[in-house]
Structures are given as structure tokens and as C-alpha cells.
Amino acid sequence: MWGLGLAAVISALALWHIRRMRARYEALLSAAREINAATGPEDVRRRVAACLTGITDARVHAAVAAMLAVAEDRENLRAEAENARVLAGTEKFRAALLSSVSHDFRTPLGTIIGAATTLASSDAALDEQTRASLTGMIVQAAGRLNRYVRNILDVTTLQAGGLRPSLDWVDLEDVAGAALAAVEDALTDRVVLVSIAEGLPLLRLDFVLIERVFTNLLENAAKFSPPGAVIELAAEQRGDWVEVTVFNTGSDIAPDALDKVFDRFFRGGSEITGTGLGLAICRGFMTAHGGAIFAERDRARGGVRFRLRFPVAEDMPGMGHSEDE
Amino acid sequence: MNDRIVVVEDDPQMRRFLKTGLEAHGYEVAEAKTGREGLAAIVTRLPEVVLLDLALPDMEGTEVLAEIRGWSKVPVIVLSARTQSDEKIKALDLGANDYVTKPFDMGELMARVRAAMRQKIADKGAEPLFVSGRLKVDLLRRVVTVGGAEVRLSPREYELLKVLVVNAGMVMTHPMLLREVWGPAQAEESTYLRIFVGRLRHKIEADPARPKLIVTEPGVGYRLKVLAEE
Numbered sequence: 001m002w003g004l005g006l007a008a009v010i011s012a013l014a015l016w017h018i019r020r021m022r023a024r025y026e027a028l029l030s031a032a033r034e035i036n037a038a039t040g041p042e043d044v045r046r047r048v049a050a051c052l053t054g055i056t057d058a059r060v061h062a063a064v065a066a067m068l069a070v071a072e073d074r075e076n077l078r079a080e081a082e083n084a085r086v087l088a089g090t091e092k093f094r095a096a097l098l099s100s101v102s103h104d105f106r107t108p109l110g111t112i113i114g115a116a117t118t119l120a121s122s123d124a125a126l127d128e129q130t131r132a133s134l135t136g137m138i139v140q141a142a143g144r145l146n147r148y149v150r151n152i153l154d155v156t157t158l159q160a161g162g163l164r165p166s167l168d169w170v171d172l173e174d175v176a177g178a179a180l181a182a183v184e185d186a187l188t189d190r191v192v193l194v195s196i197a198e199g200l201p202l203l204r205l206d207f208v209l210i211e212r213v214f215t216n217l218l219e220n221a222a223k224f225s226p227p228g229a230v231i232e233l234a235a236e237q238r239g240d241w242v243e244v245t246v247f248n249t250g251s252d253i254a255p256d257a258l259d260k261v262f263d264r265f266f267r268g269g270s271e272i273t274g275t276g277l278g279l280a281i282c283r284g285f286m287t288a289h290g291g292a293i294f295a296e297r298d299r300a301r302g303g304v305r306f307r308l309r310f311p312v313a314e315d316m317p318g319m320g321h322s323e324d325e
Numbered sequence: 326m327n328d329r330i331v332v333v334e335d336d337p338q339m340r341r342f343l344k345t346g347l348e349a350h351g352y353e354v355a356e357a358k359t360g361r362e363g364l365a366a367i368v369t370r371l372p373e374v375v376l377l378d379l380a381l382p383d384m385e386g387t388e389v390l391a392e393i394r395g396w397s398k399v400p401v402i403v404l405s406a407r408t409q410s411d412e413k414i415k416a417l418d419l420g421a422n423d424y425v426t427k428p429f430d431m432g433e434l435m436a437r438v439r440a441a442m443r444q445k446i447a448d449k450g451a452e453p454l455f456v457s458g459r460l461k462v463d464l465l466r467r468v469v470t471v472g473g474a475e476v477r478l479s480p481r482e483y484e485l486l487k488v489l490v491v492n493a494g495m496v497m498t499h500p501m502l503l504r505e506v507w508g509p510a511q512a513e514e515s516t517y518l519r520i521f522v523g524r525l526r527h528k529i530e531a532d533p534a535r536p537k538l539i540v541t542e543p544g545v546g547y548r549l550k551v552l553a554e555e
Contacts, residue, residue, distance in 0.1 A: 177534055178540075208544040
């Protein structure tokens, strides 16, 4: 009898003990989950303190404090490493920018100073034609310098993460027209063909930024192709995308450079002048619009093609009832 | 007597360049270094056109503009060093007639000045026949021709073209055009404008993808160019 009674008491105690253990285990698990969901070091401290309320055992408090210290050390180290990485990136960017400025600004600046001082010197006997040619050189070099400055401003805005596209409904034919007008001078001895499909949907874009993408691609096509080359600008809808292509004959890109051309400060060739920023800006602006840009070689036609993809908005407003056609 | 222009600009080099350039085109130029000086010069000189820099040492260019508009309708062309279209739009909203972005082409500035002068004359009585390149618009008979051939426009397309013609050579912002053509309630419906400008271009431009008449001012609006008759 005694044996049976004792066994019952023991098993009752054991069961109680197991339940208590399980309750503690559950509490520990939910506390761990709770702490794991923390959003930052401050939040971790707050959540840990909340879990420890009601626990009086000093050993638990000491152990938790030691764990927290280790975790914080690790977090600080990670943050420092990240800072150093960003800083190194910024330093590298600054150095590359500086080298680009000193390298690419000199040529047009040299032209301007040279031509202007020739015009200003009173002892040189200049005929009308020479004067016109010198002023023409100044105008051209100043225009180039102006484009460099604009590119550098664009790329620093992108680097600083300060790009906020101001979106509005845009007609791609309109963007193409503005871009073609802006680069008219660069396209003078190229055959330019434009084909914008009829009935393209309006797209929700930042007109100014996308016009910069178009002008950079067109300038690029003119820069890398010989006089007389064909430059084609086309746009058409392909399912959920509108695709724009800028193609030029008479140039090539090495297969392993097709992706690298979009890197900042990448240059297509040593004899080509430019900041190596134009295509990097294109990629930055396209990404900011949820679009994409690719380069490809067209060996059959002997040229290079850039493809832009713009997502078609689902909520393009209709023309409403107030219209008259 | 020559037409008078007041130049409000704090940068001495820029002022010198503007004075030389404008005088070479036959204008009489009065210079002002600050907003206060500029306002005084406008009162005393009664110019035909004002060139106003937006970044002045004593007050914001937009403040100067608001003050001018308190008592004068003189055409104001804003010189903006900022590439942000927001600044230009703010100035245009406050009553500026047009803008050029620094660095600008002297030819471009002269075209703006001429358009502003023409605008001032047009206020006294509109020219009924407008000609630009191959485009002719007869505002009295509501007839539009391109290269001598009549072009049929829908009533809305004609309204849009008419507003551009009346303000030929000057920039028209998107809200201005929407208000004038579709009414104040539609001032936000930029899709209408995009579509109608596109349609109009297909009817009056030789190559709608490379427009020469209705040109786009990126992020701001549209401008009907005044070209030599063809």
C-alpha cells in the first residue's frame, strides 16, 4: 500500500515538474523569438528587459548581461566595417571623379583659352574666316564642357542617393523629339532614322531624366560611329513593356565589356574623349524608374544596340468623356 | 528711341556680357546689382523687358518678381542658374513670362526677348494672321494651313493651337495650357495635354518625332517657335 501511495505521489510530482519545465521552456522560446524580432540594438535592450521582468534569480540577469555585451561588440564591429566600406567607396569615387575632371576638362578648356587668346591678341592679323573658325571652336568646346559638368552633377546626385524622379504621364515620341533636338549638333553627319510605333501608351516617367537617358545614348552613338553611319531610334510595345532601342552602325563592343560599359568611369577607348559617365547615368536613371538597360552587338549589321525597357503602368487614365474625337 | 531693357543680375561678368550682347542688338540697357536697385530701375526707366536673375544678394528673385507684378505687367524673363525645373515653374507661376537657364546661348536669349517684345505689342491688339515656317493660322477665319494645304483640326486641337499662337515664342506651362484649353477643373489632367500635343504635331509638323514648331520644354511645358516663313 505504502509503495503504491509513494509511487503515485512521485509520479504526480514528476508530472508537475515536467509541466513546470515545459512552461519554462515555452517561456524561454517565446522570449527568444521576441528578442529575435528586434529592429535594432536599442530595441534588443528594451525587449530583453521586458522578458526579464518577474525573474528574480541574479544569475540569470548576469548571464543575460554578458550575452548582450558580446552581441553589442559584434554589432559595433559590423557597423564599423560597413562605415569603412562606404567611406572607401566614396574616396574611390572622389578620386575617380577628380581624375576624370582633370583629364577631360583640359581638352575643351585648352581649346577655349587658345582660341580666345588668339582672338584677343591685337597683333595677330586675322581674316573674317579665321575669326569665324576660332569662335566656332570656342562655342563647340564650351558646349562640350557644359555637357561634362551636367554629367558630373547627375552622377554625384546618383552617388549621393538623392535622386527623386518627379513622375508624370509622358509621351515617348515627345521625349524622343526633345532629345533629338538637344543633340542635333552631334548628329550632323549621321543618318538618323526615327520610328516610334503608333498608339504607344503614355508612360509614368520623369521627363527630364528620361530625356537625359535618350540624349546620352544618342551622343554615345554619334561619338563611337564614323561620319555617315546610321543611327536608329525606335520604340514599340512588347507585352507589359515598352522597348526603346538606340542602334548605330560602325562600332563594336568587346563581348566581355557589354556589361562593363555601364560602370562609372569606364571608357570605350583611349582615343575617345568623354567622362565615361554617360552610360552609368543611363543605368542609374533607368533603375530609378523600375526599368532596365542592356547593350548588345549586332554583328550582322555591324553595330551596337542599346535596349531600354519601361514598364507599362496599369492605371493609365482614359481620355474621359469630355473629349471631342 | 531704342527699346529699353533692365538687367537685374549681381554677377559683374554676367552683367557685362549681357550689356555688350544686348547693346550690339540695338537695345538700351540699364543695369541693377540687387533686387532693390532693380525695382527702382524699373520704376524710373519703364523698360520694355526685364531680365531678372533668380539668385540675388539682397532678396530672392521670386520676391522681386512678386513685387513687380504688384504694380506692373512689364514682360519679365528669368535667368536661372538652377537646372531644377521647380524653380522655373515657381517663377512662371508668379508671373514671369519666360526663362533661360544658365549657361545660355545668346541667340536663344534674343529670341525670348523678341517674343516678349512682340507679346507687349500683341496686348494692344492681336495680329489676326500668324506665320511660322510652313504653318499659317488665320485667327479671324479659324483656318489653319501647312504649306498652303488646309489642315482640319478638331475644336479642341484648334483651341490648343490658338493659345500657343497667341503666346507664340513664349513658354506655356502644362497647367497654363490645361486651364486655357480644358478649363480650371482639368488643370491636373496632364494626359489630355500629352495626347493632344501629339495629335497636333502629327497634323502640323513635317516630322512629328522631330518637331520644329511645337517644341517641348522638358519638365515645364511647350513653346510654339516663330520661324522664318517658308
